Amino acid sequence: MRLTTRGRYAVTAMLDLALHYEHGPVSLAEIAKRQGISQSYLEQLFAKLRRNRLVDGLRGPGGGYKLGRPGDTISVADVIDAVNESVDATRCGGQRNCQDEHRCLTHDLWEDLSTQIRQFLSEVSLDQLVKRQSVQAVHRLQETQVSDLQTEASI
């Protein structure tokens, strides 16, 4: 099963979008700085997110990205599916040819696990994450850090 930095970055970036939605489009440069992710790498991820209509890109000065639809209709599973190919835990990608042309001994177990994970991630929306205390805490911390950086830069 694939759950790597790629999926984690994508969810983090989408959550950043959701958190700053009210101030208009958010540029990748901002997200990159706030979340400590390479901007070029983010561009690749957002290309996929855009293809899946999870975000809208707005070009030009003052541009950036915004959510493609309301945050309560975007689940974590949606985001991960968009950038990974899937969260499948089987070796064969659900095709049941894991061993030679047959199912392997544990095929069904991994299929059940995949279902479980997918369901868990489907039940968590971006809006729900925004409301979480743990997210708000980190959010506030990041805001003060960014304003610190801005102060530093202006000296």
Added chain:
Amino acid sequence: MRLTTRGRYAVTAMLDLALHYEHGPVSLAEIAKRQGISQSYLEQLFAKLRRNRLVDGLRGPGGGYKLGRPGDTISVADVIDAVNESVDATRCGGQRNCQDEHRCLTHDLWEDLSTQIRQFLSEVSLDQLVKRQSVQAVHRLQETQVSDLQTEASI
């Protein structure tokens, strides 16, 4: 999160052990042939399984491996933990230093997911797997295939 061929092979091999427990120790050569896994690779996995006391190794002719304790007390999570380092979904391995020295925005989400997965895999024991119809079906299929191979070889 790490759930790759390694963990899947380990569970499959342990299940093979559980299925053939009654006939005395099972050699890695048999498992390798039946499950289509490289024997040398199995040796590495079983070294870890042995260190975690999930199996006992018996050397010499007629030797092989047997379960270290009853199959109803060995969970799939036990097996995966033994060969992977963990099924942790966080980037930081639960250390909360995912971004610089702080928690990243989504740390708690991945921690929750890890808990979920771990719980699911903890609730499935080897004995439960043995009883599953899907496992029994593949098991019977493998037995006939192996006897076919033996017949072929003896001609």
Added chain:
DNA sequence: AAAATACCTGAGTATTTTACTCGGATTAGC
């Protein structure tokens, strides 16, 4: 219209992890 901003794209690369091999040593049964 020019400049600046920021998205957009594709190709390429370094690193890491994984899956697997190889050679040999050790142990136990016949």
Added chain:
DNA sequence: GCTAATCCGAGTAAAATACTCAGGTATTTT
């Protein structure tokens, strides 16, 4: 003492991942 098996460590090939780089394009501000 031969053979079958576990044990052990080092090394390697291939794949995936994370990331860079070099450009291009659309849009807004001036």
